[in-house]
Amino acid sequence: MLTCDTYLMPTSLKEALEAWAAAPKGSRLVAGATDILPWAREGRGGDVHLPSMIDLSRVTELCGYEVQGDRVRLNANVVYQVFLEDKTLIRLLPNMPYCAAWFADDQIRQQATLVGNIVNASPAGDGIPPVLTLNGEIELARLDHGAVASRRMPVSDFITGPGRTEMAPGEIATAVILDAMEGYGGSFQKVGLRRSLVISAVCCTALIKTGDDGRIIEDVRLALGGIGPRPIRLRDIEEMLRGRQMTSELVAEASLKPAEMVASRSRVEYRRAVTSGFVEAAIEDALVTLGAPKPEPDQRETLHA
Amino acid sequence: MPELELDLTVNGRRITRHVDPSYRLLDLLRDDLALTGTKEGCGAGECGTCSVFVDGKLFKSCLMPASKAQGTTIETIEGLSRPGELTPVQRAFHKTGASQCGYCIPGMVMAATSALRENPAAGIEEIKERMGGNICRCTGYTKIFEAVEIARDVIAGTLPETALNPELTKTSYIGHNTRRLDAPSKVSGRLKYAGDMEMQGMLHMQVLRSPHAHARISRIDTSKAEALPGVHCVITCDDVPGEDGFGVFVHDQPIMARGKVRHVGEAVAAVAADTVRIAREATKLIAVEYEPLPGLYDPEEALRPGAPVIHDYAADNVVKHIPLRKGDIETGFAAAELIIEERFSTQQVEHAYLEPEAGIAYVDHDDVVTVISPSQNITHHRHMLSTIIDKPINKVRFIMSPVGGGFGGKEDMIYQGMLALSAMKSGRPVRLVFTREESIMASAKRHPSRTSYRMGLTKEGRITAVEFSMLSDGGAYGMSSEGVMRKAAILSCGPYEVENIKVDTTVVYTNNTPSGAFRTFGGMQAQFATESMMDMAAEKLGLDPFEIRRRNMMKAGSRTHTQQTLNSASIDRVLEAAETASRWEAGPPNVRGANRSDLDGPDTRQPCTLGARFNEARHQIEKAKVAS
Numbered sequence: 001m002l003t004c005d006t007y008l009m010p011t012s013l014k015e016a017l018e019a020w021a022a023a024p025k026g027s028r029l030v031a032g033a034t035d036i037l038p039w040a041r042e043g044r045g046g047d048v049h050l051p052s053m054i055d056l057s058r059v060t061e062l063c064g065y066e067v068q069g070d071r072v073r074l075n076a077n078v079v080y081q082v083f084l085e086d087k088t089l090i091r092l093l094p095n096m097p098y099c100a101a102w103f104a105d106d107q108i109r110q111q112a113t114l115v116g117n118i119v120n121a122s123p124a125g126d127g128i129p130p131v132l133t134l135n136g137e138i139e140l141a142r143l144d145h146g147a148v149a150s151r152r153m154p155v156s157d158f159i160t161g162p163g164r165t166e167m168a169p170g171e172i173a174t175a176v177i178l179d180a181m182e183g184y185g186g187s188f189q190k191v192g193l194r195r196s197l198v199i200s201a202v203c204c205t206a207l208i209k210t211g212d213d214g215r216i217i218e219d220v221r222l223a224l225g226g227i228g229p230r231p232i233r234l235r236d237i238e239e240m241l242r243g244r245q246m247t248s249e250l251v252a253e254a255s256l257k258p259a260e261m262v263a264s265r266s267r268v269e270y271r272r273a274v275t276s277g278f279v280e281a282a283i284e285d286a287l288v289t290l291g292a293p294k295p296e297p298d299q300r301e302t303l304h305a
Numbered sequence: 306m307p308e309l310e311l312d313l314t315v316n317g318r319r320i321t322r323h324v325d326p327s328y329r330l331l332d333l334l335r336d337d338l339a340l341t342g343t344k345e346g347c348g349a350g351e352c353g354t355c356s357v358f359v360d361g362k363l364f365k366s367c368l369m370p371a372s373k374a375q376g377t378t379i380e381t382i383e384g385l386s387r388p389g390e391l392t393p394v395q396r397a398f399h400k401t402g403a404s405q406c407g408y409c410i411p412g413m414v415m416a417a418t419s420a421l422r423e424n425p426a427a428g429i430e431e432i433k434e435r436m437g438g439n440i441c442r443c444t445g446y447t448k449i450f451e452a453v454e455i456a457r458d459v460i461a462g463t464l465p466e467t468a469l470n471p472e473l474t475k476t477s478y479i480g481h482n483t484r485r486l487d488a489p490s491k492v493s494g495r496l497k498y499a500g501d502m503e504m505q506g507m508l509h510m511q512v513l514r515s516p517h518a519h520a521r522i523s524r525i526d527t528s529k530a531e532a533l534p535g536v537h538c539v540i541t542c543d544d545v546p547g548e549d550g551f552g553v554f555v556h557d558q559p560i561m562a563r564g565k566v567r568h569v570g571e572a573v574a575a576v577a578a579d580t581v582r583i584a585r586e587a588t589k590l591i592a593v594e595y596e597p598l599p600g601l602y603d604p605e606e607a608l609r610p611g612a613p614v615i616h617d618y619a620a621d622n623v624v625k626h627i628p629l630r631k632g633d634i635e636t637g638f639a640a641a642e643l644i645i646e647e648r649f650s651t652q653q654v655e656h657a658y659l660e661p662e663a664g665i666a667y668v669d670h671d672d673v674v675t676v677i678s679p680s681q682n683i684t685h686h687r688h689m690l691s692t693i694i695d696k697p698i699n700k701v702r703f704i705m706s707p708v709g710g711g712f713g714g715k716e717d718m719i720y721q722g723m724l725a726l727s728a729m730k731s732g733r734p735v736r737l738v739f740t741r742e743e744s745i746m747a748s749a750k751r752h753p754s755r756t757s758y759r760m761g762l763t764k765e766g767r768i769t770a771v772e773f774s775m776l777s778d779g780g781a782y783g784m785s786s787e788g789v790m791r792k793a794a795i796l797s798c799g800p801y802e803v804e805n806i807k808v809d810t811t812v813v814y815t816n817n818t819p820s821g822a823f824r825t826f827g828g829m830q831a832q833f834a835t836e837s838m839m840d841m842a843a844e845k846l847g848l849d850p851f852e853i854r855r856r857n858m859m860k861a862g863s864r865t866h867t868q869q870t871l872n873s874a875s876i877d878r879v880l881e882a883a884e885t886a887s888r889w890e891a892g893p894p895n896v897r898g899a900n901r902s903d904l905d906g907p908d909t910r911q912p913c914t915l916g917a918r919f920n921e922a923r924h925q926i927e928k929a930k931v932a933s
Binding site for chain 2: 006
């Protein structure tokens with residue numbers, strides 16, 4: 001059971017930062033609050049009492065998004081469902097709709113935010129691998145002599161381990177800034193115990209751009225989640241694929257090495273097997289969104305036989 | 306405690322309330338506004354029984370702090386239609402029989418309504434995905450999805466509204482779809498389950514449970530809990546006035562731990578207070594001193610000489626042994642041309658009904674102790690409670706509230722006794738609603754089993770003898786174990802006529818969570834072993850799996866394992882139906898070619914995918930292109 005003495009809903013960033021600075025020790029910031037309520041239950045956090053909960057969902061500066069040249073600034077209150085419904089974001093962030101489709105369910109996606117998912121820093125956080133492929137930078141605001149100041153850092157540096165980040169006391173994550181990837185194909189692979197509402201055992205995402213003939217890989221970005229203390233970008237595999245002629249043999253070759261990067265504490269063999277398949281499937285599915293034919297399952301099997 | 310002021314619109318009415326800042330939207334709706342059509346199945350966003358519309362979008366109200374609803378417009382199941390009327394979605398649920406226990410149904414109706422509002426032309430795959438946040442344990446979803454498709458087509462005008470009407474039945478109901486009488490109350494959210502009921506002056510109960518699997522209780526001090534303002538009473542086993550002990554076959558379980566605890570999660574003490582929060586705080590003030598005892602966690606260890614004893618009356622830890630003999634297995638095995646030996650094991654399983662255990666007890670004006678709960682066995686509970694509280698049977702009453710899923714898991718009287726005692730002690734009505742975690746921790750599970758199997762057969766595949774020995778983990782208390790063992794023994798060798806059998810089913814005490822009744826009541830564990838043996842025998846003898854079953858199946862005139870002569874048997878028709886439906890390709894399982902025509906047919910369940918809405922959107926674009 002989660003209890004608190006006060007529940008605050010500031011409407012401006014300054015007000016939120018002031019409330020956060022003044023909050024008694026043990027208080028918590030929440031955005032969607034979809035993680036904290038299930039956490040404060042028997043078997044996890046148990047009964048949790050917080051002096052204060054500061055809800056950021058009504059902070060004006062944290063709502064909405066902005067396209068800034070070749071970057072997209074997603075403010076902290078952008079929820080997952082937006083990636084399935086907003087036409088501009090579907091065009092500019094081609095792997096996010098597929099990630100969102102696998103994230104929780106339609107209802108929780110109305111409330112859960114991408115920035116909250118990043119700050120939570122779960123090794124299996126579904127939103128983090130796509131953010132890594134989109135070269136995400138997180139923006140952190142703080143009060144500096146009573147004025148709002150902010151800093152930015154790559155999400156790959158921000159997340160340092162399971163549930164651990166570089167967030168300093170008094171800071172609030174205000175936005176994540178991503179590359180706009182128009183014209184890329186995107187995909188997301190995930191496996192867990194069921195389809196909806198499940199924590200990833202492994203997830204994988206790809207962004208791909210091909211030459212005009214659809215054969216040469218002009219650019220590719222890949223990332224994995226659920227395979228170690230934090231999600232990772234597969235830069236060496238990207239390097240190996242970039243500029244090469246696209247063949248199923250090449251994709252199969254690229255899928256072998258990532259399995260070695262699995263550093264989970266449990267189900268390592270299973271995760272290795274899944275990782276290889278996922279890298280291959282992520283590349284293929286991203287190509288399919290660019291118009292390539294979908295390979296038949298037995299084609300894949302023949303290739304690996 | 307500082308309060309939150311909330312101002313919102315609920316089902317078309319403006320509401321202003323001062324509430325606890327810890328409130329979730331679900332608490333506001335259920336506790337303050339009495340809108341109990343919105344249920345709590347898990348409190349963790351997993352089950353969807355609490356789905357409501359917030360500003361037109363579907364949300365899980367158990368995951369939403371009430372403050373987030375400030376200024377919004379809320380629509381609950383009660384707001385979908387006017388009293389006495391049903392929407393096309395609700396009527397379609399009624400039509401197809403989509404509501405069974407009904408506990409998930411308000412949430413399902415909300416999710417279906419949301420799916421069709423978001424995309425009135427959604428295909429079945431998209432509907433399934435959009436409803437992916439809602440769980441049902443009764444229907445297997447088929448009737449629910451059938452209902453949503455009918456509703457979609459009626460709303461779109463491609464099906465006439467008469468499609469929602471009941472199917473006409475002439476002189477007989479047999480062979481026709483008949484509508485459930487209780488469906489309108491379920492699809493509208495009006496049906497009150499025990500956790501939805503309130504009484505004047507009602508107190509709330511919380512239970513202190515054991516963190517130990519096996520420990521002696523040397524002292525329980527409830528004084529601090531009793532002194533907490535808002536607490537009306539604290540009860541322990543010392544409050545039992547009569548002869549303590551309940552169980553379906555053996556009354557080995559005290560209302561609350563007496564002298565020692567035998568499994569993690571066993572009730573030790575309970576508090577009745579003005580609010581759930583106070584009662585919960587009070588349970589933490591109860592001091593219990595435990596002396597841990599060596600535990601038993603494996604059924605085979607329970608049978609070893611010198612093993613810890615769980616119940617004094619059963620020094621050998623055996624709850625029940627059921628032997629079954631027919632013919633002579635020595636003769637049977639001597640006649641066998643093939644003997645197969647194998648071991649099988651099955652695991653513990655949770656029922657996971659959507660309605661967690663709940664109940665209210667009160668003592669009425671005539672001193673009748675009354676318990677309202679979704680008990681699957683009220684008459685037996687009534688008799689046991691009368692002995693436990695030392696009152697004549699006419700002063701004990703059980704009222705069965707709607708059961709939001711049971712599957713056998715609500716046959717045991719694991720909390721009704723505590724409710725009765727606290728109502729007697731406090732003089733007030735007392736309600737207890739389990740959390741999902743508590744339900745999983747404290748309720749009985751399906752028996753884990755280990756079976757040693759020896760089967761003798763002729764070359765033609767006729768079974769000549771079976772030796773079957775099953776050991777089950779009964780956990781800390783007897784509950785339904787004896788009956789489960791009987792059923793496992795009776796059904797042991799399946800629907801096959803075997804002249805010579807030696808069957809033994811045994812259930813033992815351990816310090817694991819108690820095992821109890823669960824659909825099939827022991828049959829599943831036995832059939833898993835028997836049917837696996839039949840397939841292995843078919844493979845070894847080069848026979849078709851259907852054929853070997855036909856050569857052994859019971860017919861009219863057959864003698865069962867318990868030596869009853871059958872007037873009729875239907876296994877032949879079952880086999881035929883299964884063979885046809887699966888498009889079975891005849892032949893032994895191990896000698897057929899790589900390309901089997903009975904795999905991947907039209908009814909085969911496809912692998913798990915998501916993204917139907919993308920595919921459908923793409924499909925629409927392509928269709929538009931073709932059309933232009």
